[in-house]
Each structure stands twice: as structure tokens, then as C-alpha cells.
Amino acid sequence: MSERPSRPTSADVAARAGVSRTTVSFVINGRSDVQIPPATWRRVEEAARELGYHPHGPASQLAAGASLTIGLVMRQSAEQLAADMNLASTLWGLAAAARADGYRVLVEPLAPADGTYAGLLRSRRVDGLVVSGPRDDDDELAALVRDGFPVVIQGWRADLDAPSVDVDNRAGARGALEHLIGLGHRRIGCITNAPLHYTAAVERLGGYRDALESAGIGYEPGLVIEGAFDAASGHVGMAELLRHGRPTAVFVASDVVAIGALRGLRDAGLPVPGDVAVVGFDDIPIAAHVDPPLTTVHLPARALGETAGRLLLDRIAGRPVPSRTLLPTELIVRDSSGSPRTRGGP
Amino acid sequence: MSERPSRPTSADVAARAGVSRTTVSFVINGRSDVQIPPATWRRVEEAARELGYHPHGPASQLAAGASLTIGLVMRQSAEQLAADMNLASTLWGLAAAARADGYRVLVEPLAPADGTYAGLLRSRRVDGLVVSGPRDDDDELAALVRDGFPVVIQGWRADLDAPSVDVDNRAGARGALEHLIGLGHRRIGCITNAPLHYTAAVERLGGYRDALESAGIGYEPGLVIEGAFDAASGHVGMAELLRHGRPTAVFVASDVVAIGALRGLRDAGLPVPGDVAVVGFDDIPIAAHVDPPLTTVHLPARALGETAGRLLLDRIAGRPVPSRTLLPTELIVRDSSGSPRTRGGP
């Protein structure tokens, strides 16, 4: 009773229904291109149900030559991932896209240092890979792309000829700054979301610079501090920023880092948005509930996952795929950026 | 060039090394029980490397009868998952445990309404399953357990004979309350982390009641409000709690909900911890950085995943497994609970 009965195979179903294995296979896979009388069809279905038949996955995969599985490789460190509050949504979106096509998702969280993932693809355990947060020096990834494996990059690697998805970091950041500039701020600091060898950090900083330039405001390197994913980095980052001269507003390119930055401002006794306005990035679920509610750039996490999934499935199926897909962001104005009236003009 | 060359098979390796497929298989799988002279061994390894040979996953799985994959079924809704800030760590821990044994992790996020996951196991696409946040009415799960499939439950289902892992919610909550009581509080409210058909919510509430009882404080149903995973529920929950009579302290059984609760207290103009002390649960990464830094019960998210993984692998391997594993929590005292001196005695 504790031991499972041996699995029924398609041969058992065939025997029970009084047909051949081939016919069973046709029915199970719902092939409409073969003619099978409804009576036979039903007999097979019934036999399968009675026996509790489920096709053996690995056997199908071997015969059909497809694993019906896609992989998600997360190249971030454990700490970085723990701080990423949008992961769940992205994963959900990816899985939803996969399931719609009968695919499953295999996740491979892999710190930069540990291990390899190319084997997943080379051993055909997955039919394609979404690589999130690739590092520039990831040769393994370059090799996979070169060998023509279906890979979608979430983030960016300019040197690789693989389709990539990302939010429009640059435009998002630019929008955040235009908002601050519109409120009359001219001396605006920036704490990045991550060290500057991460492309997303560079792009968001790029949006910051674009906006300053368009507004005719000079770029001051002293107003830019590198954050590093977590709130602690925002905390110390803000302290450092304040030491270098006080801005009237700060764009923090990550909500989590921004929460640390807000703490830094409290430490310094500077009211937000009274003395310093703050705008974040990501729109994590709690952004609306911190003190003060955070003005931020909404990142469509779930759509990001869905899009990555769809692109990868298209690529696997051999359909044409755009080389770069950028998802739009949206500025969500809450209290932390104040209003034109609470701040004076320039 | 864009087309991948056809994969080398073990037969190709055998031909190149001048041996049979069987020998190749022995070498690749590192079987120490067969005698193969070092010279031959090296020839095979070299041939495999030169050809870029990787065993075909599905074929191995078919022949060996094991998929070397475990599944993680997340039974929470999309919103609930988005609010769960510990997911990434748990997943990381699970994947780490799996990888140590040569297993991979397949994730299946499944809204309560949508779809079925038993097929994963029945079709042998996975060798075992970790089911997170199972609902009481999940018959599919009950059937799998009854049929003897390797399943580990993360959370609790008292009626099922399957090993389960969880943090010691009850003890954790009790510790939080003892801390508050020790500070002199006697009128202590509670906002649960989730609706009370979730066992974790019931357990944490149980710890709250235990502590009150031990301290000889009467239980007042009016001081208990149901939260629902997200900060918004904490926000409205706190407002409701304050309407029913003001406690001097509140135990909020989830940090995310607590952040909403803190907002509710701000709305009411009540300083924390001056007028009302707050203790959370989970110790999410930003708990230390909100205003005020949150006293909370640390939940070892990564260890939770690791433990679930190890238990499942033990179960798959047929090793004995304890039926219930509880991980200890730890109270992290920060500012939101104040000190005995800031509050007067009873």
C-alpha cells in the first residue's frame, strides 16, 4: 500500500482500449491530422482515465526532442536577490507565459562565482534560457549565444547577438528627474541602484544626466553616489551625499536603496519632502506605505517576466524576435517629492 | 553557422575513444565499482571533451528512471507572492540544497484557482515536490500523499501524512509578546499576517494568546484584527484597531503588514514607540531601515528552503525523515518597541 503500483504505460492503455500504441499516442496528443472515429477516441480516453495514465515526461521528451522546459538563470548574488522585491512578480509572469505554451520553468539561482548553467541547455534539459542580470565577463553566456541556443537576456549585453528585454531605465529615470526639475529643483543628487558595472545602473544614471542636460543644469560628479542593491547602501550613501554639499532633491534609482536613503535624511534631521525631495525607482509594493509615501518610477515586473517568456518561446519556435524590447515605466507621484508650492522657485 | 551542429552522442565519444558505449557510460557516471584502467579512462574523458559531449538529459532520465528534478509548488496568489519578501531567499536555499545532490528545481507558481500540479509528479517530470502554503481543501495534494509520492509541505496540513517544515511560528510570536509584556505593556493588540484560514496566521495568533495567558492578561477579541499579507491591510487594520480602543502595543505578525500598520499610527498621530510600541514578524531586509527601525521576529528564510530541500531529497532517497521540522526564530530588538523606561509601568 505504501509502495506505488507500477506506472501504466501507453501500451497498457492500448491493450485496455483494444487498439495499438500508436492510436493511443494520437489520441493523447490530440492530433487532428489523423482520422480516428469518435467511438475509438472515446474508448482510448476512457481506458487512460481508468488506468490513471500519465505520459512519462522524460520518454516524451526523448522521443519528441523537446524538453518543454525553459530555464531562468539568476546571476545575482544571494543578497542582491533577497533585496529584489520584484523577483516574485517577474517569476510569476515568466511562468504564466511558459504555461500558456505548455512549458515549465526551471530556476537556477547562481551567484556569479558558483557554477555553470550552460549544461542545462547543452544537455537538453531545457529548450531555452532567460538569463537575468548577466555580467559582462560571462563567457559561458557568450558561448551559448554563439552556438545558436535560444537565449533571452533580461537586462543588457551590448556585445551579444541575443534578444533582450528590459524596462526603459533611461526614460524612466529621465521622467523622474523632469518631475523634480518641474518642481523647481536644480540641485539634485543621485544614488544609483547598483555599482556602475551593472548596466541598469548606468542606464538610470544616464537618464539622470540626460534630464539635467536638457534643463541646462550642470552635472556635478560630487552629487552622484553609488548604491548597492540594499537599504544599507542607501543609508550610508545619503550620509556621504550630505557631506558633499546638500542637494534639495535626490533621485535614488531603487526603492529599497531609497528606504535606506530616507533613513539617512532622518538621521540628519532633514524633513522629506520639506528640505529634501526624494524619488525612487521600481515601485515595490510597500513604496506607498513608507514614511513619507515614496514617489517612484513604476516597473512592470510581471510584464517583464511575461515578455521574456514570450520572446523566448518565439525564439524556440523559430519565430522572428525583436532584438531589443523595452517596456515603458510610469512615474507614480506620492508624497516624498512634495509639490511646487511646498518648495520655493529656484 | 547559425544552425547548431548535431549533438554528439555517447556513441560518438565511444567511437572516438575506441571503446564501447558502455565504457563511456561508466566513465561519464564515474562508476567506481567497475574496473577501468586509468589510460582508457583518460582517453574517454578526452574524447568527450574534444567533442563537447554532454549527456542528453531526457535520455538519462528515461533510462535511469529519475528526473533529478524537484518541484516547488507555490500555492499563493500572485499578490500574496509579490508581498512575500522572503521568497527569493527560500528559493535560493532550496536550489542550493538541490544542487548539492545534483538536482534542479522546477517552480510552479499556481494561483489557488488555476490548474493542477499533480501531473508533474505523475508524469515523472519531477521526483518530488515541495508544496508551499497548501490550502486545507487541496485534494490533489492529499491524493499525491496517499499515493506515496515524495512530498514535503512547507507550512502545515495536520491531516496529511507527509513531512513538513516550518518556522516555529507559535514560539516566535510568543517571544515577541513576552518582550512587550516585559516592557510593561498589558494592553496589546494583534494584527495577523493573513486571514485565519491560513495555518501560519493561526499559529502566530496562538503564540500571542499563549503569552497573554501565561502573563495573566485576559484575551480581548476586539484587540485582534485580521491582516492579509500586504501593507494596505495593515494600514486599514490599524485604523480599525484604534477605533476599538487604544492598545499601548501591537504585535503585527508580518513585517510587510507592520509597515502598513506604522502608517496607520502616523495617520492617527501616535508616535512609535512613544505612544504605541510595535513588533513585527519575518525580519525582511528593510525592516531595519523603516521609521522607526522595526523590532521583529527573525525568520530564517534561506534555512527554510534548504531544510525543505534536504528533507525532500532524503525522502526521495528513501532515507527516514522526521514528520515535522520546526526551525527556531529569533527576536531582533530594534527601536519600534521602545524600552521599559520610555514607557511607564502598568
Add this chain to the structure above:
DNA sequence: GCGCGTTACTAACGCGAGTTAGTCTCGACC
């Protein structure tokens, strides 16, 4: 009665590896 389509199937091969039950060689020992 034969030829010729359809219709409704089935026999048999192949996917790529793991594994069992041998086979063959070579040396030692009697």
C-alpha cells in the same frame, strides 16, 4: 472479379542513455 481509393488502423524503428550477461585475453598455477 478486378482495380482503386478511403478509412482505420498497426508494426517497427528511433530517440540516447543505463545496465545485465556475457566474451575474450592474458597470466599464473598445477
Add this chain to the structure above:
DNA sequence: GGTCGAGACTAACTCGCGTTAGTAACGCGC
């Protein structure tokens, strides 16, 4: 010189399913 036994392999079967090529049965027209 024959026998035994290890050592070093290999032939061939197996896993469960997808699929191609082929066939048996039936109807129909002449």
C-alpha cells in the same frame, strides 16, 4: 599444456513514447 580466474571490455536489451511506412478491410464503379 591445459585450467582457472581475474581483468577489461562489449553486445544487446531496456526505459516509454513519437512517428513513418505500410497494410487490411471496406466500398464502389465498371
